[in-house]
Amino acid sequence: xxxxxxxxxxxxxxxxxxxxxxxxxxxxxxxxxxxxxxxxxxxxxxxxxxxxxxxxxxxxxxxxxxxxxxxxxxxxxxxxxxxxxxxxxxxxxxxxxx
Numbered sequence: 225x226x227x228x229x230x231x232x233x234x235x236x237x238x239x240x241x242x243x244x245x246x247x248x249x250x251x252x253x254x255x256x257x258x259x260x261x262x263x264x265x266x267x268x269x270x271x272x273x274x275x276x277x278x279x280x281x282x283x284x285x286x287x288x289x290x291x292x293x294x295x296x297x298x299x300x301x302x303x304x305x306x307x308x309x310x311x312x313x314x315x316x317x318x319x320x321x322x
Contacts, residue, residue, distance in 0.1 A: 228252035246273035257316040262286035266318075277320035289315040294322040 232248035239245075246269065253263040264285040266273050275283045280294075 225252060243272050249273070253318070257286070257318070260315055262316045275318065275320075281320035281322060283319070284321050285318045286316040287319055287321045289317050 228248050228251065232245040235248060236242050236245035249265050249269075250273070253265050256263045262285065266275055266285060277283045
């Protein structure tokens with residue numbers, strides 16, 4: 225994590241827009257997510273790194289990479305296959321979900 229920490233610290237301390245540091249932390253969190261480790265970092269950023277979602281969706285820091293749709297019947301089928309250990313259900317991604 226050291227290179228990401230140093231990049232974030234530099235960005236926040238030396239750049240005119242302090243939110244530019246969000247990108248370093250975001251990339252690190254994405255790497256963690258690809259290794260099935262959830263990092264809910266935005267909640268600790270004091271509102272500086274918010275993730276905007278459309279009104280009909282909600283932000284989740286650690287949603288499944290098997291992105292659910294707004295169709296409950298399809299989602300139930302995906303959830304069932306995930307409980308059986310299929311697909312990439314143990315990997316995370318942040319984003320807007322139904």
